[in-house]
Amino acid sequence: MSVEVASPNKLPSDFLWGFATASFQIEGSTDADGRGKSIWDDFAKLPGKTLDGRDGDVATDSYKRWKEDLDLLVEYGVKSYRFSIAWSRIIPLGGRNDPVNEAGIQFYSNLIDALLERGIVPFVTLYHWDLPQALYDRYQGWLNREIIDDFVNYAKICFERFGDRVKYWLTMNEPWCISVLGHGRGVFAPGRSSDRTRSPEGDSSTEPWIVGHNVILAHAYAVKLYREQFKAAQHGTIGITLNGDWALPYDDSPENIAAAQHALDVAIGWFADPIYLGYYPDYMKTMLGDRLPSFTPEDLAVVKGSSDFYGMNTYTTNLCKAGGDDEFQGKAEYTFTRPDGSQLGTQAHCAWLQDYPEGFRQLLNYLWKRYKKPIYVTENGFAVKDEDAMPLEQALADHDRVQYFKGNTEAILAARNEDGVDIKAYFAWSLLDNFEWADGYVTRFGLTYVDYETQKRFPKDSGKFVSKWFKEHVAEETEKTKAEDPKRLELPPSANKFQTDSATSSPTLESAESSSKAAIAKRKKKTKKAPFARFTAYISTFLGI
Ligand code: BGC
Numbered sequence: 001m002s003v004e005v006a007s008p009n010k011l012p013s014d015f016l017w018g019f020a021t022a023s024f025q026i027e028g029s030t031d032a033d034g035r036g037k038s039i040w041d042d043f044a045k046l047p048g049k050t051l052d053g054r055d056g057d058v059a060t061d062s063y064k065r066w067k068e069d070l071d072l073l074v075e076y077g078v079k080s081y082r083f084s085i086a087w088s089r090i091i092p093l094g095g096r097n098d099p100v101n102e103a104g105i106q107f108y109s110n111l112i113d114a115l116l117e118r119g120i121v122p123f124v125t126l127y128h129w130d131l132p133q134a135l136y137d138r139y140q141g142w143l144n145r146e147i148i149d150d151f152v153n154y155a156k157i158c159f160e161r162f163g164d165r166v167k168y169w170l171t172m173n174e175p176w177c178i179s180v181l182g183h184g185r186g187v188f189a190p191g192r193s194s195d196r197t198r199s200p201e202g203d204s205s206t207e208p209w210i211v212g213h214n215v216i217l218a219h220a221y222a223v224k225l226y227r228e229q230f231k232a233a234q235h236g237t238i239g240i241t242l243n244g245d246w247a248l249p250y251d252d253s254p255e256n257i258a259a260a261q262h263a264l265d266v267a268i269g270w271f272a273d274p275i276y277l278g279y280y281p282d283y284m285k286t287m288l289g290d291r292l293p294s295f296t297p298e299d300l301a302v303v304k305g306s307s308d309f310y311g312m313n314t315y316t317t318n319l320c321k322a323g324g325d326d327e328f329q330g331k332a333e334y335t336f337t338r339p340d341g342s343q344l345g346t347q348a349h350c351a352w353l354q355d356y357p358e359g360f361r362q363l364l365n366y367l368w369k370r371y372k373k374p375i376y377v378t379e380n381g382f383a384v385k386d387e388d389a390m391p392l393e394q395a396l397a398d399h400d401r402v403q404y405f406k407g408n409t410e411a412i413l414a415a416r417n418e419d420g421v422d423i424k425a426y427f428a429w430s431l432l433d434n435f436e437w438a439d440g441y442v443t444r445f446g447l448t449y450v451d452y453e454t455q456k457r458f459p460k461d462s463g464k465f466v467s468k469w470f471k472e473h474v475a476e477e478t479e480k481t482k483a484e485d486p487k488r489l490e491l492p493p494s495a496n497k498f499q500t501d502s503a504t505s506s507p508t509l510e511s512a513e514s515s516s517k518a519a520i521a522k523r524k525k526k527t528k529k530a531p532f533a534r535f536t537a538y539i540s541t542f543l544g545i
Helices: 039-043 062-076 102-117 133-139 146-162 175-183 207-234 254-277 282-291 297-303 357-371 392-396 399-417 461-473 479-484 493-497 509-524 532-541
Strands: 016-020 080-084 121-127 168-173 237-243 246-249 310-313 317-322 332-335 375-379 423-429 448-451 456-459
Touching: 016 062, 016 121, 016 375, 016 461, 039 133, 062 102, 062 456, 062 461, 080 168, 080 423, 102 121, 102 146, 121 146, 133 146, 146 168, 146 207, 168 175, 168 207, 175 207, 175 237, 175 254, 207 237, 207 254, 207 297, 237 254, 237 375, 246 254, 246 357, 254 282, 254 297, 254 317, 254 332, 254 357, 310 357, 317 357, 357 375, 357 399, 392 448, 392 456, 399 423, 399 461, 423 461
Parallel strands: 016 080, 016 423, 080 121, 121 168, 168 237, 237 310, 246 317, 310 375, 375 423
Antiparallel strands: 317 332, 448 456
């Protein structure tokens, strides 16, 4: 065992949990306060790019309703909230010589302050797919190495302006999706592909691998900057988050066992192997030959070890069969149908997702053994089949999503306490139903229902379940740690759960909290009481939890 287990049924008191969102999926207000366009703005408006023909101009209107969203987070009693910053709100044209937009900075600054005032830890993604359109127009965005310096400059501004209060940073969300869905299959912005029915330009045999390489480098150089110029003063932790689903061999034939590993090599190893181990997977080198870019020794020195933790987004498990020519799946074919004809799990609204908690546990074990880094689960979620067509009450009783979270929360407990996997955080996707990229608004991933006519939010059973589960399974502070915490009286209730963690290179939550508090106070320059009364009211009235 490599983790301390106080009780088999509990997670440690410093375990972070909450809900995740992303800027373009929730904010709307795409032309407010000087925001520049992102590559999703116009792409979503092109005929046939989203299932329902709808775009992100309004989404869940969270740019305007962010306080309402925070009320919801307080109701759920979360410890942390993962959200992303829209690059084009901070630098509307994106580049290192382009002007900075103070109004955009102010928006996120207010959000961060308001989270901390409510005792909620901000967990911030710098890039969740909304590249400034101007950078795509200027040099084709991720296809050009130029982007590395522009991303690092954007990251620097975020560290400078928010890093006094933000202690958890994710550079990139899901490089595989940026590379393959945006530049290979052409289903996500900028929509490049060799398939000319989809896109007038693009080369799916080369571009995704170039994009992936540049994403890795931009991530790594941003981390280098953070570690060299900010970490000592700000005490934050920084990493990347990768998508990746567990791969099971379809049966015990050697070729299908190999196919499952090949699927993992491309889904996960493509990014994780260079970042944690220092090389691209051999299978990818063989499969791609000179189409796979290589690292210069100088770049490699920056890439290897460039993530403080393993950021894990995962949704499902695939049964893998050898065959086919889909390089993006490692030339494996995916199915959910077992050899005996039965299904792996419950089918979600989207074809690629079935519920299979055993796979989640196995993936946690695989990542821990292979990469040996503490794991932050930064996304995990389920879209109930046909939920969009259901009357409100039926949608709120989201049984299949509750089952999904039941299975996966139990898997976390088992993986940590029985298998010894060091898991430090869990974020359910998503706080709200929202703009589900190419699916438009038809596929709902929220633990909170959004009525898009009125923008009213309604907690689903799954939201209540997750909230209750973590409340029951995250250990309370002990009297000793309470007594040792000098900040206790001035922190709101959920923040009081944070403890010093000397075992890892993570920031100590206690020190992160105290320095964040001090930073807010300093910035506001006025003494202002945190709205504790509001918290207490929310927490105690919320659904009897
Ligand atoms: C992405 C989210 C997306 C979710 C569900 C993840 O790949 O990070 O933005 O909404 O999956 O499809």
